[in-house]
Amino acid sequence: MPISREHSTASAASSHSGAGIRTTLRMGAGTQVCADAELKGEIAIGQKCFVHPKARIIAEAGPIIIGDGNVIEELAQIVNEFDPSERPPTGVPVEKQVMYIGSNNTFEIGATVKSKKVGDNNVFECKSFVGRHVEVSNGCSIGSLCSVTCRDRLPENCVIYGQEKLRRIAAERPQNPNIMYEYLSHVAPKFHNMKRSSKTQSSSSAAAAATPPHQSKH
Template identity: 45%
Template sequence: MPGTEISDIKIYPKSIVCEDSQLRGDITISSGCAIHPSATIIAESGPIILGENCIVEEYSTIVHRIPSDHPLFEEGKTPVLTIGPNNVFEVGCRVEAYKIGEKNVFECKSFVSPYVSVSSGCIIGAGCSVQGKQDLPENTVIYGKDCLQREAIEKQGSQTLQIDFLRKVLPNYHHLRKANYDPKKARAQI
């Protein structure tokens, strides 16, 4: 079965996670997320916590891999990649950022290197590549073949309609992984 590996994967209720997605490592998928088939999430340098209502589309890749020359790299420590709520990872994007805020859109075939910190409300345009050590300020838009930067005029909208649609459609065409983690039950055991 594709994507089946020895991993610590926590799937909250109300998430849609297609069975043929590739999930490796310690990954927490919060409530309301939609993980499409052929999406890849790899937690190599430490755990990944995917915030509520994130969408990870086909052939998109999220990797938490801290290179040995990265300022966050320390032997013996496992940094956590906490991805904020309401992010959209569109078809074919590859995101290795060490920090991701909320309400960002990583458009088709975009790339973000592990030396980049993405704040909130950012858009990485289709085919754009963000590399080198940099912190993107809030509401940054990267666009065009030259990967130009500007500040967004308006704040990012909600993806609620798209998530509602995916909750209805994906189960009709794909096998889903079942929710295996309930935070209420976990608190009761403490």
């Protein structure tokens, strides 16, 4: 699930946020991020992604690398955090933990994802929750209000649904969000301010920040 390297120029913006976290954003071609989305830490987003207003991408424990074609809706949260037992004392250096998000994923309103490794073509429905010890493969759907926190790897096309958090394997993967992206990329800039490119241009694409490990398939 590497981010595409096709474009040689990516937008880059840097600032300093609270708690001493330096914020660096790199965006691939066609990606649009609403100005009032909350971003903290080192974040790289691939091509043709859309980040809605009030979405949160928080890279506390290390960089968050997001692939192409992802849609992150209002109030959705992608959080790379330390386990409370791992949180270092102030001023003590600690090894960075990279979070990898693949391509063509949809994070619906209020969804929270803390998984360190997410594959491609997954849907996280409204107010769903995925913990930091869960690995999400490809084509999975986490139902509205469903919470997955145990140490686990979800198999491909896994669907979790209902109050009992039942599981089944779907025959097909969820629909690709590219239609949603095409609509949002044309309409949203008319109503929202968008983050702009920095005057300083990167000589490499957003993908150059890191290349995620190969997503195994079972």
